[in-house]
Amino acid sequence: MNATVEQLAPVEQQATSGWVVAALYQFKEVQDSADLQQRLLDLVNSINLCGTLIVADEGINGTVAGDRAAIDAVHQFLLNEGFNAMEYKESTSSEKPFRKMKIKLKKEIVTLGVEVKPRDLVGHYLDPKEWNELIARDDVILIDTRNDYEYKAGTFKGAIDPQTETFREFPEYVKKNLEQHKDKKIAMFCTGGIRCEKSTSLLLQEGFEEVYHLKGGILKYLEETPAEESMWEGECFVFDGRTAVTHGVEEGQNIKCHACGWPLLPTEVEEPSYEHGVSCKYCVDKTTDKQKDGFRMRQSQIAAAKRKRL
Structure with missing residues (x-):
């Protein structure tokens, strides 16, 4: 397995109020990771789930969101596959935290680039x-x-x-x-x-x-x-639409700059350098005017897509 293989599954709009978010991983030998990827894709095609799951020969890792039934379905599927020692945590999001559902096939479920044996040697x-x-x-x-x-x-x-x-x-x-x-x-x-x-x-x-x-x-x-x-101290950055969470795994106040990905405090959003989806104090001097124009075009397309869904 020398390259990343990614497959997407369609995600319908959430019917219930709020989303259940499940973060999970387990290092476990997978005999046929490509087959597991395909069977996961078959599953998520039949349920309303969004997020990312990474499958590799060394195990599984990811964060997904959906209604209670969808989260229970993917959790039970993984348990049936022998992932019965998962590090598994749930929280909630008031809005859809991911745009799509992705099932990725990779060499590592978290990329360190150096061969280690976390199943055998760990702190x-x-x-x-x-x-x-x-x-x-x-x-x-x-x-x-x-x-x-x-x-x-x-x-x-x-x-x-x-x-x-x-x-x-x-x-x-x-x-x-x-x-x-x-x-x-x-x-x-x-x-x-x-x-x-x-x-x-x-x-x-x-x-x-x-x-x-x-x-x-x-x-x-x-x-x-x-x-x-x-x-x-502060909030914990998360890789979804919530940007960060705080004690009780409640949604925090940080807002992500969609140009560079850095988390911003509400006060930083008020600064002149911030333009939604275009720039913030951490990236305003790192992109050209042409790039900023491209970011503005992207934001207008995202806004148009959202209006179309409403």
Whole structure:
């Protein structure tokens, strides 16, 4: 499997008020990932689901949204396929969080670009209470394994930002910045836990001695941890129409710039550099006038499509 194969399924407008959003993953050997992709496509063609599922020989990963019946259907399908140890979390969205339903066939369910064995070699899992106790210590190096724009929306107090644009850059960050700390306690976290499955496996493979990660990721932490006991600051970026969520996995206030993808606070949306779908303070100087004209055309087409659906 050398290339990404993506298939789309049609999605009807949600009939009920609100959407159930399910984030899931599991590292599990898949004998015929192309066949699983096709059978998933057959399933979602018959139910009202949107989002993305990634299938690879190493397992499954993704976030989907739909009504209660659709979410239950895809969840039960995966359980029947032997994905009975999934990291699985649900939340809600007031509006449709994805435009389409995609089933992607890839080499990795989360792309690190370095061969690791997360099913065999992985760090110490910590629940939210254990996590709070660990990261409060002075002898722990706390690392946010997510991308720079995710860090911008919110992170744990005292967390290091590797300033990566993609997860593929993380192995290089480890080589340049962590090699001298192999005897230290390293704590890492990500949105749902999947990136830390691979990052902790990578560090252990490289000879690090004590590696920890937050089980279920930030989403599980925000779901279970009362705000008054939380060590989380800001909001958690999510890869859907909600942009970010906060404690209780409630929709946050951040708004995504649809030109560059960065999360924006309401105050940043009020700045002169912001034009919906065209620019914000983080990208206004990085695109040409011709590109901005193209973004404006795209936004007008999106607006016209929305009016047509109403």
